[in-house]
Amino acid sequence: MSLGIDWARAWILRSADVIAENRTTLTTLDREIGDGDHGENMDRGFAAVRAKVDGLADDAVPGDALKIVATTLISTVGGAAGPLYGTAYLKAAGAVAGQTELDGAALVSLLTAARDGIVLRGKAEVGDKTMIDAWTPAVDAAAAALAEGRSEPEILAAAAEGAARGSESTDALVAHKGRASYLGERAVGHRDPGSVSTVLLLQAAADVAADAS
Amino acid sequence: MFTSPTPDPILAATIAVDSGAGVLHIVKNYTGDVLNFETAAELAEAEGIQVRSVVTDDDVAVKDSLYTAGRRGVAGTVLVEKIAGASAQRGDDLETVAAIATRVNSQVRSMGVALTPCVVPHAGEPSFTLAEDEIEIGIGIHGEPGRERILLEPADQIVDRLLTPILDDLPFASGDRVLLFVNGMGGTPLVELYIVFRHAAEVLKAAGIDVTRSLVGNFVTSLEMQGASISVLKLDDEMVELWDAPVQTAALRWGR
Numbered sequence: 001m002s003l004g005i006d007w008a009r010a011w012i013l014r015s016a017d018v019i020a021e022n023r024t025t026l027t028t029l030d031r032e033i034g035d036g037d038h039g040e041n042m043d044r045g046f047a048a049v050r051a052k053v054d055g056l057a058d059d060a061v062p063g064d065a066l067k068i069v070a071t072t073l074i075s076t077v078g079g080a081a082g083p084l085y086g087t088a089y090l091k092a093a094g095a096v097a098g099q100t101e102l103d104g105a106a107l108v109s110l111l112t113a114a115r116d117g118i119v120l121r122g123k124a125e126v127g128d129k130t131m132i133d134a135w136t137p138a139v140d141a142a143a144a145a146l147a148e149g150r151s152e153p154e155i156l157a158a159a160a161e162g163a164a165r166g167s168e169s170t171d172a173l174v175a176h177k178g179r180a181s182y183l184g185e186r187a188v189g190h191r192d193p194g195s196v197s198t199v200l201l202l203q204a205a206a207d208v209a210a211d212a213s
Numbered sequence: 214m215f216t217s218p219t220p221d222p223i224l225a226a227t228i229a230v231d232s233g234a235g236v237l238h239i240v241k242n243y244t245g246d247v248l249n250f251e252t253a254a255e256l257a258e259a260e261g262i263q264v265r266s267v268v269t270d271d272d273v274a275v276k277d278s279l280y281t282a283g284r285r286g287v288a289g290t291v292l293v294e295k296i297a298g299a300s301a302q303r304g305d306d307l308e309t310v311a312a313i314a315t316r317v318n319s320q321v322r323s324m325g326v327a328l329t330p331c332v333v334p335h336a337g338e339p340s341f342t343l344a345e346d347e348i349e350i351g352i353g354i355h356g357e358p359g360r361e362r363i364l365l366e367p368a369d370q371i372v373d374r375l376l377t378p379i380l381d382d383l384p385f386a387s388g389d390r391v392l393l394f395v396n397g398m399g400g401t402p403l404v405e406l407y408i409v410f411r412h413a414a415e416v417l418k419a420a421g422i423d424v425t426r427s428l429v430g431n432f433v434t435s436l437e438m439q440g441a442s443i444s445v446l447k448l449d450d451e452m453v454e455l456w457d458a459p460v461q462t463a464a465l466r467w468g469r
């Protein structure tokens with residue numbers, strides 16, 4: 001099965017739900033090694049996205065929906081997460097522009113473009129204790145699942161599992177980017193909040209694809 | 214609170230203040246601020262407004278290396294703003310104003326201490342926890358914790374702890390003329406800031422450094438946090454002239 005606008009819309013709405021449900025968790029993680037606003041900012045952004053998605057045209061394609069997420073997050077989230085996630089969705093939208101149905105290859109290029117956009121803006125690498133520690137294993141796992149001939153829901157599930165493993169790996173790391181980098185060794189033992197929001201968003205993508213299949 | 218603005222209000226402010234000569238963005242070095250100001254500058258350029266950006270990074274508590282986001286921009290930014298502002302006021306062009314802002318940033322060093330954390334209203338909890346007898350050395354300006362937590366000690370010793378890394382870093386030397394700036398974090402009374410100032414001025418004098426200008430008060434604050442930061446700026450003649458130039462803002466007012 002390929003995934004179209006209904007999946008994209010459902011993914012975005014589910015994302016808004018899980019971000020709202022985990023708002024306190026994200027903010028608490030951020031307070032420990034950052035400035036304590038990640039949950040608040042992401043929830044404000046996705047609440048604005050939710051309102052905009054209803055206005056999508058009937059003939060909209062997944063790329064259109066992702067572009068709305070991008071511009072809305074850039075103008076409502078603030079902090080580092082706004083430009084980083086905004087760029088991710090913008091590049092993801094570009095990677096699948098014009099396509100009405102996304103197959104496994106399209107999903108992998110969507111995820112790859114999103115990750116590359118974050119790297120372009122934030123200049124982080126794997127091991128820096130940022131959301132890239134979740135994104136890169138997610139992209140790798142999705143690409144591996146595609147190569148194994150897995151279905152679209154399975155590819156997204158693999159991405160979510162890869163992100164979760166990567167996010168857990170940030171516990172042991174010293175941060176090299178962002179506000180947590182000011183803490184040196186004191187950041188060890190804490191999970192990167194941006195990697196946790198990445199897991200939530202990718203898990204939402206997998207869950208709505210599984211529900212639809 | 215403390216979250217960097219999104220590009221939209223930055224762009225709106227840029228458009229509002231542009232008189233045709235371009236706009237200087239003075240951005241404290243925090244990842245979110247830098248990213249959002251970059252985006253806003255690109256949008257402003259697309260609107261035909263020339264933008265230059267100077268990123269301030271005066272905080273010596275943070276190691277400047279490839280392995281961090283770089284030094285934070287903290288209270289020294291006020292000195293950059295005042296002096297660059299006076300440069301713009303006298304009619305210097307954008308490149309000149311940006312060059313002066315860059316020069317001031319390169320000559321100022323700061324470090325701060327917190328006696329209490331602050332409570333960000335939407336979080337409703339302290340940004341970090343300190344026991345009654347603990348203080349946090351090397352804090353930022355958004356309630357974030359510092360590099361080191363130590364037991365409470367006399368004010369003069371705390372001043373030494375902040376001032377030594379500042380003086381070693383530039384480094385400042387005998388014969389230098391400086392502006393000494395003691396900044397409150399919001400919850401410390403002015404009388405206590407002058408206790409900090411008193412000993413900082415003594416240490417500088419003993420090192421042969423002339424406190425040519427000074428500023429004491431709450432300027433770059435973290436809500437109700439109790440604490441202070443010290444900034445030292447190595448002055449040249451042009452900086453003194455621009456510092457002394459009349460200013461009428463909410464925070465700084467002198468001259469006509």
